[in-house]
Amino acid sequence: MGCDGGSIPKRDELVKQKQKQAKVDQNIINRVQWFTCALSKKSLSTPVVSCGLGKLYNRDAILEFLLDRTSYGDGDLICSHIKTLKDVVSLQLEPNPSFAENHQSSLSHDQEPVARYVCPITFKEMNGKHRFVYLDTCGCVMSEQAMREVPSKTCIKCTKPFETFNVIVLNPKPEELDAVEQAFVEKQARIQAEKKEKKKTKSQKKDLKKMNGANSNLLDSSTSSKRKLDEATDSPKHKKQHLSAKVPSVQPTQSSTHSLTATVAAKVAEQMAANASRQKSSALQSLYTSERSSKENFMNR
Structure with missing residues (x-):
């Protein structure tokens, strides 16, 4: 069949066969x-x-x-x-x-x-x-x-x-690549989940620390306010104001004021006279007395 020139075709040339994979x-x-x-x-x-x-x-x-x-x-x-x-x-x-190294290159x-x-x-x-x-x-x-x-x-x-x-x-090996890739994807997902969990825990700790700091500041402010109030209460000025607030002031009338002034003046004059009489010596007093002393001297003889 078309064997001109005496050539005989092979089966591979007439029938298409599945190509074999090249071995590496x-x-x-x-x-x-x-x-x-x-x-x-x-x-x-x-x-x-x-x-x-x-x-x-x-x-x-x-x-x-x-x-x-x-x-x-x-x-x-x-x-x-x-x-x-x-x-x-x-x-x-x-x-x-x-x-x-030298041996490997040769x-x-x-x-x-x-x-x-x-x-x-x-x-x-x-x-x-x-x-x-x-x-x-x-x-x-x-x-x-x-x-x-x-x-x-x-x-x-x-x-x-x-x-x-x-x-x-x-x-x-090539037949293990699918399993290795699947394990790699699962591992990456696990790592991401752990990172999110750590981040969430860190933010919660930060919020808790911030709340504790706010409570501490509030407690410190209340303590300082109480201390300031106590110091102000214990001060002399506050005590004076407190006593003045307790004892009501009495406004005397004009007549009572004049009588009180005269009484005080009389008492002062009497006290001054008594002091002056005390300051006189016994010798001077003997000159103005009519009674004779039992003990006579050249002054009262």
């Missing part, structure tokens, strides 16, 4: 996810941070992105959920003693690189072949195997307490 080498994926920054595509170097979805970034790349969100072309597609530095956690990574794509970091408990390399997790409470990174072998509610490395939702898987 897992080693290449691991090298991209575990050895390079998800934003800048540069090699990971301390300090390293991670978001709630478990992606790894260089801290300086995140700072550049927050200062200018257009500094990386695909930044909004990769880390649009990062708004501030509070949305990432600084990771406490254990360096790999066998890692050498490796080809076919050779497996040596991981820069290892688990502080099992010393397994963080190269994508083993699942690693970190705690968003302290930032300590360890293998998932170490977490299972040493079950505890405190961090194995720094003994800081944590809950189940504080465990974040680094670079989760």
